[in-house]
Amino acid sequence: MAVAPDPVDVLDRAFAIAAQIGGAMNSALTERGLTPVRAGLLLVLHEQGRPVVQRELSQLLQCTPRYVTALVDALETQGWAERQPHPRDRRATLVALTPKGVETAEWMAEGRRKAAHRLLGDLPEADLAGFLVVADRLLGSFGPDEVRGAG
Amino acid sequence: MAVAPDPVDVLDRAFAIAAQIGGAMNSALTERGLTPVRAGLLLVLHEQGRPVVQRELSQLLQCTPRYVTALVDALETQGWAERQPHPRDRRATLVALTPKGVETAEWMAEGRRKAAHRLLGDLPEADLAGFLVVADRLLGSFGPDEVRGAG
DNA sequence: ATACATTGTGAACTATGTACATGATGTGGT
DNA sequence: ACCACATCATGTACATAGTTCACAATGTAT
Numbered sequence: 001m002a003v004a005p006d007p008v009d010v011l012d013r014a015f016a017i018a019a020q021i022g023g024a025m026n027s028a029l030t031e032r033g034l035t036p037v038r039a040g041l042l043l044v045l046h047e048q049g050r051p052v053v054q055r056e057l058s059q060l061l062q063c064t065p066r067y068v069t070a071l072v073d074a075l076e077t078q079g080w081a082e083r084q085p086h087p088r089d090r091r092a093t094l095v096a097l098t099p100k101g102v103e104t105a106e107w108m109a110e111g112r113r114k115a116a117h118r119l120l121g122d123l124p125e126a127d128l129a130g131f132l133v134v135a136d137r138l139l140g141s142f143g144p145d146e147v148r149g150a151g
Numbered sequence: 152m153a154v155a156p157d158p159v160d161v162l163d164r165a166f167a168i169a170a171q172i173g174g175a176m177n178s179a180l181t182e183r184g185l186t187p188v189r190a191g192l193l194l195v196l197h198e199q200g201r202p203v204v205q206r207e208l209s210q211l212l213q214c215t216p217r218y219v220t221a222l223v224d225a226l227e228t229q230g231w232a233e234r235q236p237h238p239r240d241r242r243a244t245l246v247a248l249t250p251k252g253v254e255t256a257e258w259m260a261e262g263r264r265k266a267a268h269r270l271l272g273d274l275p276e277a278d279l280a281g282f283l284v285v286a287d288r289l290l291g292s293f294g295p296d297e298v299r300g301a302g
Numbered sequence: 303a304t305a306c307a308t309t310g311t312g313a314a315c316t317a318t319g320t321a322c323a324t325g326a327t328g329t330g331g332t
Numbered sequence: 333a334c335c336a337c338a339t340c341a342t343g344t345a346c347a348t349a350g351t352t353c354a355c356a357a358t359g360t361a362t
Contacts, residue, residue: 004276005276005279005280005283006267007264007267007268007270007271007272007279008263008264008267009283010267010271010279010282010283010286011263011266011267011270011271013282013283013286013287013290014165014169014286015169016286016290017286017289017290018165018166018169020289020290035348035349037349037350053309054309054310055308055309055310063349063350063351064350064351064352065309065310065311066310066311066312066350066351066352066353067349067350067351068310069310069311069312070311070349070350086309089308089309089358089359090309090357090358090359091308091309091310091357091358091359092308092309092310092358093309093310112159112162113158113159115162116157116158116159116161116162117158119158119162119289120158120161120162121158123158125155125156128156128158128161129156131161131164132156132160132161132164135161135164135165135167135168136164138168138171138270139164139167139168139171186317186318188317188318188319204340205340205341206339206340206341214318214319214320215319215320215321216340216341216342217319217320217321217341217342217343218318218319218320219341220341220342220343221317221318221319221342222318237340240327240328240339240340241326241327241328241340242326242327242328242339242340242341243327243339243340243341244340244341
């Protein structure tokens, strides 16, 4: 009796799930006084594990250098990150996480890990591996470095 | 030799794919002079297949009635939609697609269909059906009516 | 020393979306 | 018919996300 599923429906559901997860993450972030983009900046800084120059952040976040200035202003005002002078280039500014910023970034990474396991943890490994192969082919990438999650 | 795949990686890829598709759609829309939200309004009007009152649009688009006014202003100025007086309620305003709007909405629907088939067309039907079951359980919905795609 | 490139930021702008107030209209009770 | 109240669209004002352009300060190569 099963009618053939429409790929359009499948894609719609995929987007709906992404939107729902994004919304849940968004709520959790808002409770901590973070917006999604600022949270992204925190995560990037945490991934790098070192102070990063604003110019480089603009490339990592795929936004304009000007907007990085605004983001860092906000993060600095609220105590998640701080500016440091670059030791050898007086034009550049290094951005580093504060202890509070590190703690929040780790809380986010943990939340992401939990969500992934809750959603996908019961799937057979073969299916996950297969998805990764197809996904990377679709993305035209050959490693996790080119992939930046969940805008 | 295959190492166990990390569900976090899988979730990251899923978001990355969603972002990539969204970006591609966005570029295509920008070329036609549309923003994503305005395109969404066009699609909703096309799905309904009839003139719709602005109040109802605000519910369909999950935004405030005031913003619908602004969106319809934009769509009307650029010739995709037009306002019509409601035949029985002189407070209300009906919004209808122009021929240009219908054509663009069909172009978008066709693009979505093509993308879905390109991405998912070679998967076995059983996998697609299985995904739909899980997806609907995750979304807490029991039909396509509650699902609105890819904003 | 001169020419050019790069970094971060001020100023101004667009797009998205909100809250509040208001005028015009519909609706239900008496 | 009249009054109270709800509803529809919109003007005004505002907040956030993110952009372009201009510019001063600094680095770099000739």
